[in-house]
Amino acid sequence: MEVFESFRMAWRSIRGHRLRSTLTTLGVVIGVGAVITFVMLGASLEGAIIGDVAAGQSPAMAVSAQQADGQSGPGIESGQAVFTEHDIQEIQSLEGVDTVVPEGSVSLSGVTFRNQTIGLRSMTTTTPEYFDATASGNFSEGATFALGEREVVLNDPAATVFDTNVSVEDTIAISYSSGETVDATVVGILEATSTGGFQPGGGVRPQVYGPTDPFAQSQLTSPSTGESQRVYSRLTVIATDFEQVDAVAERVRTYLESESDANELLPSSYETSVQTNEQFVEQIQNVLNTFTGFITGIAVISLVVGAIGIANIMLVSVTERTREIGIMKAVGFQNRDILQLFLVEAVILGLIGSVVGILVGILGGYAVTRVLDLPFTFPLEWAVIAVVVGIVVGVVAGLYPAWDGARTDPIEALRYE
């Protein structure tokens, strides 16, 4: 029998048994709808929980140059300034990289405010994104500096180390170790509780942060461009999301060990290192895995329920049509024609059920997220999976009843009342 003919006959049979077809479709609708609703709820909960857990955290990794024998621990001071502007641009263009924040240090002799001088060995030069991208803490006053301006940000210990507390708009004098002294305007003060995060050395000692331009002084000739460029001892690379962290770290590592300027400029006893906050990333990934498992579990249960529903009704349908199967076999329909007919019917019911189920599921998921006041997330890939699975469930659930119908003995079937 031609496939088109079996579609016509199957459709006629579906319309002919309205109640039964509706119930079968309802089984699929509930199955697929439940999957979509729960998946959406799961995705929304996941978003909310990740948002809570990851508050103030970013999917960052620290890139630095350290002594190969590991004598010196990681830290700003211990790093060699080998990462050029060219390297920063190259890393920025890697897949999955959101931002690259350079970080260098300038040797100082001290900082003077209102004629009181305190000794400070170095200041950190970076870009304005530094404060957003790293866990350096929030501003208690003011905001970040602008590139190209003589502006600085102080952390809380630095602002309170003087007799009079430094506040925004004040001017401090910065004395380089070379003896030169420049004035700078304080534009921001960081909060005292600069805990958490993985910035070593942050939060406890007095720190002065200034823009790379004009404060950064170390320059080297970039081996790849031949130009004299600023170099930094440390980079913070931010990935687009937590799941990307490991992959991005690997890409950065590969770049640094091959064609980077840093590789050329690095003293022989040093090597570049890319460090991620493994513990935190792992924690986030555990949460994600738990949710994926939860969602999959719910989805499987829903689909099994739907599949049993279809199989049940299809079996009833075969029994109910035993006599019709007998007639069809008597007039020359082959076993596989009967099989095809029932399978096509199951596929049509599965398809209709899936489409309606998606709509019901989206509405349900939307309602639930609204009631629970969660962010509305629609996982498109799950919708596609639900339709495909709905059809597959239709076929699989229809397979046994169809096979059962196909092998019906026509003699028995014609005698069946």
Place this chain on the structure above:
Amino acid sequence: MTDSTVTETTHPSETAVSVKQVGKTYYIGQPVHALDTVTFELPRGSYTAVMGPSGSGKSTLMNLIGCLDTPTEGTVVVNSRDVTSLSDRERTRLRGEEIGFIFQTFNLMPRLTALQNVALPMVARNVSRDRRIERAGSLLGRVGLADRVDHMPNELSGGQRQRVAIARALVNDPTLLLADEPTGNVDTDTGATIMDLFAELHAAGNTLLVVTHERRIAEHADRILHLLDGELERIEGIETPRRPTVDTGEED
């Protein structure tokens, strides 16, 4: 009433169905011989009735000739093809093309119209839709139901339903029309019109085998096969078969 020889010698192409030494044994705890060494031939264009009490093997014989079942012994040859050597698939194909079934309970598809019911066997043979509608329509006209093509079976009387079933049996131009108690579920008058239609079909050259327990119905045939306890007891020739006097010769 004359006894004739059990085997008739006819040219193969003149034989529609040939049943040779056929036996069917069921094993329900112990062997039950439903049919035992039955042999006869149905010449092309013949009109034969099968009679016998219940349990005599009528249904088994019909299932065997109708290619719904295979014998445990002997051979059944339909239109020069040995049914016993065919695969299940080939037998189904042969059944669809060579046998037209007419049942006591009509066995129409309840959710198909008269036209769709008649066209159904052609769907299995992948006949085009236009050709199916044309053929089914013309056959319904032939059985006198031209104005009932779009009616569902439950909108038709018993006699009309049986005529739809007869049109369906004819649709593939079969070698043999096999009728099982065709008048069993209709009243006497309707039964008479159905037997009239059979007479017309016989006159038009169709081969008919009618299973019945009513002598009155069986006497429409040229001869009657009497079955008893699974054995062919005797073959009775009818000198003057009952034929409707009014309708005879109307068929072209």
